[in-house]
Amino acid sequence: MHSHRKAAAWMAGWLTAMVVMAVAGREATRTLHVFQIMEMRSLIGFFFLWPLVHASGGLANPLNLRRAAPTPNEPRMATST
DSSP states (O other), rough: OOOOHHHHHHHHHHHHHHHHHHHHHHTTTTTSOOHHHHHHHHHHHHHHHHHHHHHHTTTSTTTTTOOOOOOTTSSSOOOOO
């Protein structure tokens, strides 16, 4: 599939998903309070994103940056008392 067609398919899918979400949200407000809907949305988003966070190393090291340990010959910073 050409890249333009693939991009158009992704955009059409995104637009369809947003329309379905808007209609579903409007219908949900008939029986649920807005804060309940937002809580459900947050929980669903959390469970969808958790595998990605876990795969990238978790929350302990969010950017996978490692602090370099000082070398034995490296002078220590002076601390004022």
